[in-house]
Amino acid sequence: MSPLRLTLRWALTLAAICLALLAILVVALRLALGQVDVLRDNLETLLSARFNAEVSVAELSAGVNRLDPSAELHHLRIASRDGRDLPLLEVEHARLRLASGASLRDRVPVVEDARLRQVTVHLYQTPERTWHWPEPAELPPEFQPDTRFDLERLDFWVGALLRQRVEAEQVRLVLHGLDRDVVLEAPSLLMTGDQRRTHIEGWLHVEGQESIALEAALEVQPGQRGLADFSAALQARMDVASLVELAEVLSRNDPVRLDDAEGKAELWGRWQQGALEDVRLDLEVPRIVVSNANSTLALDDIRARGQWLRDGRNGWQAWLSREPLADDDATHGPAIPEHWHLTGEGSDWWLNTSGFELDALAAWRNRVPLPEGLVRVLDSLDPQGRISGFGVGRRNGSWQARGALHEVAVSAWQHAPGGGPIDAWVEAEDLHGTVTFVGDLDTTLDFPRLFTAPMQLDAARGVVQWDYRGERVHVDGRDLEALWRGAQVQGGFDLALGGNVPGELGLDLAFRDIDAVSTPLRDWLPVGIFGEGLNEWLELGAAGRVSAGTLSLRQPLREGIEPDDVELELALELVDGHLPFAEGWPALDDVSGRLAMDGMRLEAWVDHAESLGVVAEDGRVSLDDGTLSVLGELAGSSEAVLDYLAALPFFDLDSSDFSGSGALAGDLALELPLDDPEALRLDIEAEVDVPTLVYVPLDIRMHSVNGSLAYRHRDDQGGVDGVLGARVFGGPLRADFDTREQRVDFNGRALASGLLSWAGLEAAAPILDGVFPYAARLDLAEGASRFRFDSDLNGLTIRLPAPFGKPADRRAPLFVEADLESGTIEGELAERLRVRWREWGRSGQGQAWLEQWPASPSWPDGSGWEVDWRTSRINTDAWAEALGGLGIDGLALGEGSPDQLRVVRLATPCLDVTQRCLGSLYASAYPWSGDDWRVDVDGSLLEGRVDYRPAAGGELDVALVRLNLDALVPEEGDAEGLLDEVAVAPSPAAFPDWVGELPDGRLRVASLLREGKSFGPLTARWRASPGALQVAPLGLTLGRVSARGEIDWEASGGASLTRSRLSLDGGDLGTALERLDQPVAITNASTRVRSQLAWPGAPWQFGLDRSRGSLDIDLRDGRFRYLDSPSARLVGLLNFDNLLRRLRLDFSDVTGQGTAFDSVIGSATLYGGILETRGPVVVEAPATRFTLDGQVDLARRELDQRLGVTVPVSQNLPLAAVAAGAPVVGGALFIAHRLFGGVIDRATQIHYRVRGPWTSPQISLEGAE
Incomplete structure (x- = not known):
């Protein structure tokens, strides 16, 4: 099988297995979910x-x-x-x-x-x-959100x-x-x-x-990629x-x-491509009310708008703006920023705000219900100023902030300083930051508990940094510069607060050009950390100008710190300084030197200083542990040293009591515990060389004062040791000071001339003459301070009447003893004078007796001096001779006379004048306010009062109730009567200078007594000036006649001249003669006499032979009476009836009452003692007319006149009729007819010549008409 086919078969097999497994899983899942x-x-x-x-x-x-x-x-x-x-x-x-x-x-x-x-x-x-x-x-x-x-x-x-x-x-x-x-x-x-x-x-x-x-x-809308890039609103x-x-x-x-709220808030958001792009906010609140326990705040019309925008992929920015609130303070500006701007990128963000006012924000503490703790902080800080911009945010993982501050000020809070206003730039990052600031003229800096008041700065700048280190914050100031009251200050500070340990403040300053004169030194220093003693010393007014100085301070910030807890170093270069010692002590002025503090120890090195004129050099002042120490060399004038000693609180001396010239030099050493002034230790040693020193209160002048003195003060007691020599009162004086024996001994001799010169009685030099010794001792024992002065006055001649006078070789013991503790003084002079004085009330009481004093005298009931002189006889001639050369100034009391004289009494049963005892005299003189005097007089001679008030015009007012002339006028057996007034004065008296110094015044005598008869009153005013005395007006009442006029006495070359203008007006002139105890030669109904006279000499030197002037008379309805009295020689001038009898016309059978007249009118002049008529003096009788023309030699008492008698007889008027109608005239004609026969059968006027003495003149017939 090919590899490809094999691979495909296994792949299909694997897929089938997977699908089978998936089917099994789905079935299992369905079965599981169902269960x-x-x-x-x-x-x-x-x-x-x-x-x-x-x-x-x-x-x-x-x-x-x-x-x-x-x-x-x-x-x-x-x-x-x-x-x-x-x-x-x-x-x-x-x-x-x-x-x-x-x-x-x-x-x-x-x-x-x-x-x-x-x-x-x-x-x-x-x-x-x-x-x-x-x-x-x-x-x-997994459910907790990520914040x-x-x-x-x-x-x-x-x-x-x-x-x-x-x-x-x-x-x-x-x-x-x-x-x-x-x-x-x-x-x-x-x-x-x-x-x-x-x-x-x-x-x-x-x-x-x-x-x-x-x-x-x-609302969401998908994008091109669905919800991955959605858009939303x-x-x-x-x-x-x-x-x-x-x-x-x-x-x-x-x-x-x-409490209440109204309004709405709206929010809009927008997403774009799956990302938030835009957010907007609109806030509108018409009203909102918030409150706390104390206040309520209602805000109206709150409006704000904001927007958030994306900026880039991961950045954004937002802004918020609010409209001004109705409650915004228009004066201070907004309290909350009106504009906010926020940006961000990733985890970083930044917020910027517009400006706002700190004081407006702080003012809201009174409106916004804030927590009490926050309100207290705001009240303490009281922030003020404006923040023009503020930014805060996070960048790179750190918190950061920036701000621009203008005119910002905060108050000091707790230990942290405050101040302002300043402009500043603030930068902060996490727990540290920096403030760079600058201040202007209004800037203040307040260090609490350090300086007495906030520092008023003219300019300031610097940098302040803070840093949080754990629980503790550190604040440092560096590069600080300020202009404080014109002084330049530089330095820095550091402050540490927080944590479990007390805070600490450090301050380092350097300054120069400090003016601590206009501003006290204590206002420049951190007195809050000084001890009580140092602060008390600074409060006394330490001052000066500091050219340069430094201050270093380290202080813990906690309650109850002690001065020892503070590290302080202070150094000052001082000029024009003022350094006090203690309360009541004279301070040092014009100080130049150095002042330093190390801890609480103060020390000053004084190169130069002055205190009340005393110069100190090379001195040293220290204040350590509450004890003030002073060492220095002193030099100055005598007046300056006395001022300094008088200013010492324990020295009982008034420097104004002394005045002098000369220099003193010495050393001073002082130790004074400020909390125990009684523990003072003071040593002053001085060499004295003063040409002249005057004790001002008694004007005692001391010359050539020299010697060495040392003052030492211990245990609240002080004393002087040493010997001084001087010349006082013209003689030598030695003073031995020995405070250990607590006494000062004085021995010296004084000249009478020096003593009189001191008393201001130089004119009394003829009375006192010679030199006499004296000794004195001042005992200073506590509780028994006494002063005694002794002298036998041997060598001093006193030329005064007995018993006060003495020759130079006769001793007259004098002692004066003063008890300085009780304030009593006693003295006695040879049993002739005794004085005593004691403090009484605010002043004192003094008594002085002359000749006689009581055995146990009692103190008077008032303050002041009382002087009593009781004597059996005052020989005025002897006293006048002794004091005659002194004049008014010489008799005046000198400047050394006792103050506050209360009364001076004089009592004598015999006032002896020219060896005649005129009678008793009792006088009491009382000073009134100022220089006013009142004298009460009494006795057999006179009774009345004399007032002298210089402050009220300076008149002397003599008011007598009676004045007995019997004692003043000689008896008839001693003189020939008033005719003695015609006697020639030996020589004109000179015008005395003291008369010109007499105050103006007046004399009032209510009754003048003479031979048991009284007349008066007598009034007179006088005004004295240099070279003249005027008595005007002058008035005297004699019976029914009043005498008025004035008398002027003035200097004339080396002599003087008196002028008088007198007039007699009134009724019967005979009553005036009767009051004067003179034979009444005339009676009349009306009298008018005018006279003007002048004579050389004083008023009492009137002499007819040298007088000149004029006389005018006008008498009406009167009668001339026959007088045959040897005492009436001058009044014989008016004895016209006697003249007729001398014509051998004896009409006693018909004129037993004298010769009647209707008027007597005439004028006369007086010169060289000759009274000569100016025209005939006409006497009109009821049926006859007489005329007198000629002169009278008053000095020789001889007449040389022509007498004319006019008889109104006609051929048709038989003589018997005339006799019957006018028996006086008819009788005269009948006798004349028998004498002269047919010569006057047809005559009507007969003329006679009268010559010879007026008591027996020769009368001859001159003719008839």
């Missing part, structure tokens, strides 16, 4: 093992239609095995037929005809709000799904929530078609709601409102709830 129900238990067991649950099938059948197998089951139920028998999957009826040919062709199972009815799937919610089957039930691995996104895989499964032919009825998904259940129903799901098309549709709703929640339809629509009830279950216990 499949027998295997139901085995199937239940297998499925139970795979699902790890209880599986039951009520009925199972199978068959073969041609070559397509089919299967059918009834009542499939899968339930949990946890004892609760919870249903997991229920299928009432299922039937399917597998298309064998199509499955083999497409290499994927193809179901030709599948029908499902009443399929129910159950899912259960966990406390973590996830959905699952209760353990131990699970899906077999990785792959476009080819998506196309495969979509193509596989489109090959199926399925119809499902009453499909239900039951969601068993913790609180309630929700059932989603799909009444019908249909996948059908033929060779030309495939149609898939279905719809879904929530049980109990009639509206359709979701409906979808898919998908359309789906969803009702957003149906999500509300579903969200109640899905979002149980979520902080955000969906």
